[in-house]
Amino acid sequence: MNKIILLTGFEPFGGDSINPSLEIAKNLQGKDFDGFIVKALEVPVRDTKCLNVMENAIKEYQPSVIISVGLAWGRSAISLERIGINTRDYPIPDNDGQQPINQPIDPEGPAAYFSTLPIRAIVKELRDSGIPAYISNTAGTYLCNQVMYGTLNYITKNQLPIKSGFIHIPYLSSQIAQKGEIIPSLPFETLVNSIEIAIKTSIRQQEDILLIAGAVN
Amino acid sequence: MNKIILLTGFEPFGGDSINPSLEIAKNLQGKDFDGFIVKALEVPVRDTKCLNVMENAIKEYQPSVIISVGLAWGRSAISLERIGINTRDYPIPDNDGQQPINQPIDPEGPAAYFSTLPIRAIVKELRDSGIPAYISNTAGTYLCNQVMYGTLNYITKNQLPIKSGFIHIPYLSSQIAQKGEIIPSLPFETLVNSIEIAIKTSIRQQEDILLIAGAVN
Amino acid sequence: MNKIILLTGFEPFGGDSINPSLEIAKNLQGKDFDGFIVKALEVPVRDTKCLNVMENAIKEYQPSVIISVGLAWGRSAISLERIGINTRDYPIPDNDGQQPINQPIDPEGPAAYFSTLPIRAIVKELRDSGIPAYISNTAGTYLCNQVMYGTLNYITKNQLPIKSGFIHIPYLSSQIAQKGEIIPSLPFETLVNSIEIAIKTSIRQQEDILLIAGAVN
Amino acid sequence: MNKIILLTGFEPFGGDSINPSLEIAKNLQGKDFDGFIVKALEVPVRDTKCLNVMENAIKEYQPSVIISVGLAWGRSAISLERIGINTRDYPIPDNDGQQPINQPIDPEGPAAYFSTLPIRAIVKELRDSGIPAYISNTAGTYLCNQVMYGTLNYITKNQLPIKSGFIHIPYLSSQIAQKGEIIPSLPFETLVNSIEIAIKTSIRQQEDILLIAGAVN
Numbered sequence: 028m029n030k031i032i033l034l035t036g037f038e039p040f041g042g043d044s045i046n047p048s049l050e051i052a053k054n055l056q057g058k059d060f061d062g063f064i065v066k067a068l069e070v071p072v073r074d075t076k077c078l079n080v081m082e083n084a085i086k087e088y089q090p091s092v093i094i095s096v097g098l099a100w101g102r103s104a105i106s107l108e109r110i111g112i113n114t115r116d117y118p119i120p121d122n123d124g125q126q127p128i129n130q131p132i133d134p135e136g137p138a139a140y141f142s143t144l145p146i147r148a149i150v151k152e153l154r155d156s157g158i159p160a161y162i163s164n165t166a167g168t169y170l171c172n173q174v175m176y177g178t179l180n181y182i183t184k185n186q187l188p189i190k191s192g193f194i195h196i197p198y199l200s201s202q203i204a205q206k207g208e209i210i211p212s213l214p215f216e217t218l219v220n221s222i223e224i225a226i227k228t229s230i231r232q233q234e235d236i237l238l239i240a241g242a243v244n
Numbered sequence: 245m246n247k248i249i250l251l252t253g254f255e256p257f258g259g260d261s262i263n264p265s266l267e268i269a270k271n272l273q274g275k276d277f278d279g280f281i282v283k284a285l286e287v288p289v290r291d292t293k294c295l296n297v298m299e300n301a302i303k304e305y306q307p308s309v310i311i312s313v314g315l316a317w318g319r320s321a322i323s324l325e326r327i328g329i330n331t332r333d334y335p336i337p338d339n340d341g342q343q344p345i346n347q348p349i350d351p352e353g354p355a356a357y358f359s360t361l362p363i364r365a366i367v368k369e370l371r372d373s374g375i376p377a378y379i380s381n382t383a384g385t386y387l388c389n390q391v392m393y394g395t396l397n398y399i400t401k402n403q404l405p406i407k408s409g410f411i412h413i414p415y416l417s418s419q420i421a422q423k424g425e426i427i428p429s430l431p432f433e434t435l436v437n438s439i440e441i442a443i444k445t446s447i448r449q450q451e452d453i454l455l456i457a458g459a460v461n
Numbered sequence: 462m463n464k465i466i467l468l469t470g471f472e473p474f475g476g477d478s479i480n481p482s483l484e485i486a487k488n489l490q491g492k493d494f495d496g497f498i499v500k501a502l503e504v505p506v507r508d509t510k511c512l513n514v515m516e517n518a519i520k521e522y523q524p525s526v527i528i529s530v531g532l533a534w535g536r537s538a539i540s541l542e543r544i545g546i547n548t549r550d551y552p553i554p555d556n557d558g559q560q561p562i563n564q565p566i567d568p569e570g571p572a573a574y575f576s577t578l579p580i581r582a583i584v585k586e587l588r589d590s591g592i593p594a595y596i597s598n599t600a601g602t603y604l605c606n607q608v609m610y611g612t613l614n615y616i617t618k619n620q621l622p623i624k625s626g627f628i629h630i631p632y633l634s635s636q637i638a639q640k641g642e643i644i645p646s647l648p649f650e651t652l653v654n655s656i657e658i659a660i661k662t663s664i665r666q667q668e669d670i671l672l673i674a675g676a677v678n
Numbered sequence: 679m680n681k682i683i684l685l686t687g688f689e690p691f692g693g694d695s696i697n698p699s700l701e702i703a704k705n706l707q708g709k710d711f712d713g714f715i716v717k718a719l720e721v722p723v724r725d726t727k728c729l730n731v732m733e734n735a736i737k738e739y740q741p742s743v744i745i746s747v748g749l750a751w752g753r754s755a756i757s758l759e760r761i762g763i764n765t766r767d768y769p770i771p772d773n774d775g776q777q778p779i780n781q782p783i784d785p786e787g788p789a790a791y792f793s794t795l796p797i798r799a800i801v802k803e804l805r806d807s808g809i810p811a812y813i814s815n816t817a818g819t820y821l822c823n824q825v826m827y828g829t830l831n832y833i834t835k836n837q838l839p840i841k842s843g844f845i846h847i848p849y850l851s852s853q854i855a856q857k858g859e860i861i862p863s864l865p866f867e868t869l870v871n872s873i874e875i876a877i878k879t880s881i882r883q884q885e886d887i888l889l890i891a892g893a894v895n
Contacts, residue, residue: 103754103862104854110329112356112381129364139329139356147346157852161860164329165382200868201808203755209812211754211862217851320537320645321637374635378643417651418591420538426595428537428645434634546761546790546815563798573763573790581780598763599816 028188030063032226033090035081037097037170040072040122047199048096050215051222060226063091070095072122072170074115078132078177085181085189092190092229093178094144096222097171099195103211104159105221106195107146108166111176112139116168132176140179144192144225145232152228158221166193194225245405247280249443250307252298254314254387257289257339264416265313267432268439277443280308287312289339289387291332295349295394302398302406309407309446310395311361313439314388316412320428321376322438323412324363325383328392329356333385349393357396361409361442362449369445375438383410411442462622464497466660467524469515471531471604474506474556481633482530484649485656494660500524506556506604508549512566512611519615519623526624526663527612528578530656531605533629537645538593539655540629541580542600545610546573550602566610574613578626578659579666586662592655600627628659679839681714683877684741686732688748688821691723691773698850699747701866702873711877717741723773723821725766729783729828736832736840743841743880744829745795747873748822750846754862755810756872757846758797759817762826763790767819783827791830795843795876796883803879809872817844845876 034056036049052067059065068084070077085093099106113136115127146162153160166172175193182189200212213221251273253266266286273284285301287294302310316323330353332344363379370377383389392410399406417429430438468490470483483503490501502518504511519527533540547570549561580596587594600606609627616623634646647655685707687700700720707718719735721728736744750757764782771777797813804811817823826844833840851863864872 104860109331110355112327114326114381116379137354137356138327138358139354141355154855154858157855157865159851159854159860159863161858162333164331164385168381200810200864203810204805204808207805207812209755209810212810213851213863214808214865214868217865321643371638371641374638374648376634376637376643376646378641417593417647420593421588421591424588424595426538426593429593429647430634431591431648431651434648543765544763544789548760548815550813571788571790572761572792573788575789596767598765598819602815 028091029089031088031090032060032063032065032230033068033084033088033093034065034222034226035068035070035093035095035174037070037072038122041119043202045202046098047196047202047215047218048098051096051219054219055222061230063230065226066090070174074121074123074125074127077170077174078181081174081178082181085187090189092226094222094225094229095174095178095193097193097195098198100198101210102195102197104161104197105153106161106163107144107149108142108163108175108193108195109146110139110141110164111166111172111179111193112168113137113176114168115173118169121170132173133180136180140176140183142192143179143190144229146192148232149225149228152224153221156220156224158217158224160221163195166195171195190229194222196221245308246306248305248307249277249280249282249447250285250301250305250310251282251439251443252285252287252310252312252391254287254289255339258336260419262419263315264413264419264432264435265315268313268436271436272439278447280447282443283307287391291338291340291342291344291390294387294391295398298391298395299398302404307406309443311439311442311446312391312395312410314410314412315415317415318427319412319414321378321414322370323378323380324361324366325359325380325392325410325412326363327356327358327381328383328389328396328410329385330354330393331385332390335386338387349390350397353397357393357400359409360396360407361446363409365449366442366445369441370438373437373441375434375441377438380412383412388412407446411439413438462525463523465522465524466494466497466499466664467502467518467522467527468499468656468660469502469504469527469529469608471504471506472556475553477636479636480532481630481636481649481652482532485530485653488653489656495664497525497664499660504529504608508555508557508559508561511604511608512615515608515612516615519621524623526660528656528659528663529608529612529627531627531629532632534632535644536629536631538595538631539587540595540597541578541583542576542597542609542627542629543580544573544575544598545600545606545613545627546602547571547610548602549607552603555604566607567614570614574610574617576609576626577613577624578663580626582666583659583662586658587655590654590658592651592658594655597629600629605629624663628656630655679742680740682739682741683711683714683716683881684719684735684739684744685716685873685877686719686721686744686746686825688721688723689773692770694853696853697749698847698853698866698869699749702747702870705870706873712881714742714881716877721746721825725772725774725776725778725824728821728825729832732825732829733832736838741840745873745876745880746825746829746844748844748846749849751849752861753846753848755812755848756804757812757814758795758800759793759814759826759844759846760797761790761792761815762817762823762830762844763819764788764827765819766824769820772821783824784831787831791827791834793843794830794841795880797843799883800876800879803875804872807871807875809868809875811872814846817846822846841880845873847872
């Protein structure tokens with residue numbers, strides 16, 4: 028494995044012209060964290076294709092850590108996803124108009140995979156930096172969950188030494204301001220800073236498996 | 245297996261004097277649904293003990309179907325849980341004052357089990373009866389999830405032909421009225437009726453594995 | 462004034478085929494409460510017309526008490542409105558396609574009127590009957606508020622001895638079930654029962670101005 | 679009147695060690711906006727005393743504009759309050775342990791006063807600057823509303839040419855992070871920037887009463 032952090036964001040969907048998860052990835056593209064270099068990846072909001080793109084990037088970059096980021100309507104804090112489940116049950120169609128209902132992601136795969144990122148350490152570091160964060164118990168059943176489960180499934184089946192997980196972020200304040208909506212949001216600087224902290228903690232915790240004690244949920 | 249429906253509710257916790265999930269089970273104790281008899285079971289809100297009680301009841305009654313019911317603060321509709329995960333991460337202590345953080349339920353068990361109840365058919369029947377319902381993607385990481393995961397784990401390991409799953413219910417209207425709170429609730433009659441519909445659908449679907457199509461999430 | 466309770470509900474709006482507030486009024490039409498008879502009135506969701514209809518009904522029936530009921534998306538309990546304000550600022554167009562923004566209801570009127578119903582006694586009676594209820598501090602700036610403010614304004618200007626106020630109710634469970642949504646709701650029986658309790662308390666409190674002490678908010 | 683902006687925040691309450699509204703006022707103390715100087719004022723969370731402090735400051739500084747700021751648990755955007763009502767109905771005791779229930783602020787005062795700040799222009803400017811904002815229809819019935827109503831009442835009774843209003847802000851992100859809670863918040867920089875925009879718009883709109891059209895609710 029290379030000293031590469033694969034940082035993924037999604038293409039816009041649901042009528043939005045930008046997707047903050049992708050803007051974060053672009054913003055951190057090429058950045059060096061203690062010798063680990065960020066490779067930004069745009070993931071399509073499209074069934075099957077999303078995982079093809081992930082798998083190709085894993086083959087190409089052979090990253091040590093994969094952090095996938097997605098937008099979660101209504102959430103008010105950075106959410107470290109605990110688990111990805113073997114389910115495609117889309118509440119809305121994807122960008123190809125597909126809407127699988129009650130289907131597995133991998134008919135041969137297990138029910139679920141836990142994140143292999145140090146999610147409790149990341150929550151602690153975020154909170155210590157003044158950014159609200161928590162461990163979430165569901166990444167939903169749309170593309171975000173599909174990328175989380177599918178990537179962990181691919182890593183496991185191919186016995187790759189890659190840490191991987193998913194982070195849901197609140198909406199971008201400027202996006203909500205422009206729409207005139209009243210839902211939780213955070214400014215772009217805070218969102219970028221959150222992912223930087225997640226990257227730093229993931230790198231450090233890879234070499235340092237010190238147990239982080241205490242309830243953070 | 246016997247023509248028994250094991251219907252479980254929890255003892256009160258968190259300072260409440262009653263637990264609607266237990267009141268529902270008591271209310272339906274002994275009731276006959278097409279030849280299937282309800283056995284009501286009170287489950288302790290206590291780590292380890294909760295699963296001991298479940299396993300003993302399974303041995304004693306050898307039920308065909310297990311429906312476990314629990315209270316979910318803030319939910320506004322009947323929630324059919326999709327999945328139980330191998331995690332104990334209690335947000336508050338249990339009734340013995342125990343609060344495991346970030347522990348598995350079964351260190352040897354898989355990450356998760358899907359409900360084996362016909363959850364989509366139950367959602368459809370509830371909605372057709374005028375009761376709001378949906379499929380939930382998380383049963384949390386407290387005792388409700390522990391009972392769901394632990395029961396499915398026991399059934400799987402012992403290769404028992406039992407359908408099992410978990411249903412989260414909103415608070416009882418009279419309980420919220422008494423406390424003077426402003427959170428979603430439903431009257432007792434609606435809650436009892438919901439579980440009756442879940443029982444009837446589970447019995448029928450056991451013999452009738454017709455696929456229920458259409459997104460209900 | 463006659464021993465008449467004027468009970469008003471709104472015509473459907475926003476794409477719904479029924480409006481529970483109107484169904485409640487129809488259900489209680491003609492009912493006798495200690496010699497007081499309910500007159501049900503359908504109020505249009507239309508600027509200006511809504512108050513014309515209210516004023517004509519007041520002239521025709523000369524009621525002792527007016528209870529206006531409206532639907533409030535997302536509320537989880539019976540809401541006794543404390544105050545109506547002199548504002549039309551519609552978040553969506555009315556049923557005539559009109560959408561006044563930042564306009565007064567009566568350019569000569571005061572900023573606001575407090576409800577003259579015994580709202581604290583009603584909250585207490587509802588809670589004692591097992592129905593969640595609270596005092597709300599805003600009836601919004603749409604037709605519900607317009608009917609509340611406009612009716613109290615008419616009564617005050619004409620020095621009529623009529624008690625009047627507004628009650629917001631949650632959505633009807635069967636309506637939410639049919640739509641497959643996940644928002645708070647209550648069954649029809651509970652909603653009807655709530656308004657019956659409000660009527661009985663309003664009649665009794667008209668003769669009994671005993672102070673109801675204690676915070677119920 | 680002097681070219682003074684009186685900017686008020688509250689002392690901490692409810693167990694918190696700091697109150698972001700006060701931190702904002704301190705941060706902007708003495709700042710010059712087009713010749714208008716900010717005077718920061720700490721307002722006690724104490725019945726009666728809060729208005730004594732406001733009135734003394736008005737006499738001392740003779741400000742042109744008063745902007746009072748308060749914290750609103752759970753709100754996710756900057757809230758420009760439309761109206762203050764003649765009600766003290768505290769949901770929790772104040773910092774002196776007083777908890778008036780269902781009392782007027784001024785037994786001789788009118789039911790309510792509308793904000794005299796250009797609230798729609800402020801919402802527009804905030805949104806154009808990428809900060810979520812909206813017009814709120816209730817400032818509650820605690821100290822925030824008391825300061826809003828009481829100040830407008832004093833200004834009106836004394837016929838003072840002062841623009842005055844109230845702005846509710848979300849919780850501070852670092853405060854929520856420290857508590858480990860999951861409610862909406864914004865970083866300190868965003869909160870300070872919001873109040874700066876409100877000040878600038880209030881100054882400009884005082885000389886420019888151009889109508890700001892369009893629904894912003």
